[in-house]
Amino acid sequence: MHGALRAVGLGAAAGRRPTVFEAATGxxxxxxxxxxxxxxxxxxxxxxxGRRPGSVGRPVGAEVxxxxxxGRLCRAGETGQVQIxxxxxxxxYATETGNERFLAGANELFRAADVAES
Structure with a gap:
């Protein structure tokens, strides 16, 4: 069907209860x-x-x-800092005092301020 809504995108984080919305709207x-x-x-x-409601899914074009x-990898179910x-x-980042690096040492992963469950 041309122009029909197929899905709803939820950005920035996992939803608390996406299945409630899915049940109500289809x-x-x-x-x-x-x-x-x-x-x-x-x-x-x-x-x-392969969707997991409550999860932000799999990496898309980035290592996560x-x-x-x-700095050790978290095991499944453990919570830690996101690095990409x-x-x-x-x-x-360009700052008033110069460039400020936000990388995680020699392995060159960006240290996000976000916390996630592995």
């Missing part, structure tokens, strides 16, 4: 995560299947990891 909610520093979208739940305070790397990810 439209799937595609949850995504993104930020300006990564040229917008970083992860997305697939529209065609969740690490503990010591990819062609669209910035390496520095």
């Amino acid at each position: 439209l799937p909610v595609v949850e995504t995560y993104g930020m300006t520093e990564a040229a917008s979208q970083i992860t997305a739940n697939p529209l065609g299947g 990891r969740v690490v503990d305070p010591a 790397r990819g062609r669209g990810v910035i390496s520095t």
Whole structure:
């Protein structure tokens, strides 16, 4: 059907109860995560299947990891800091005092201020 709404996008974070909206409207909610520093979208739940309601989905064009305070990868179900790397990810911010780097050391992953469950 031309022009028909197929899905609803939810950006920035996972929704608390997307299934309630889906049941009421019949439209799937595609949850995504993104930020300006990564040229917008970083992860997305697939529209065609394999979606996990309450999750921001899989990486889209970027490497994403969740690490503990010591920089070690979190195990499934653990919460930690989001780090990303990819062609669209910035390496520095221009500030009044000069360029400020926001990378996670030698491995060159951007340290987001966001926290996620691995």
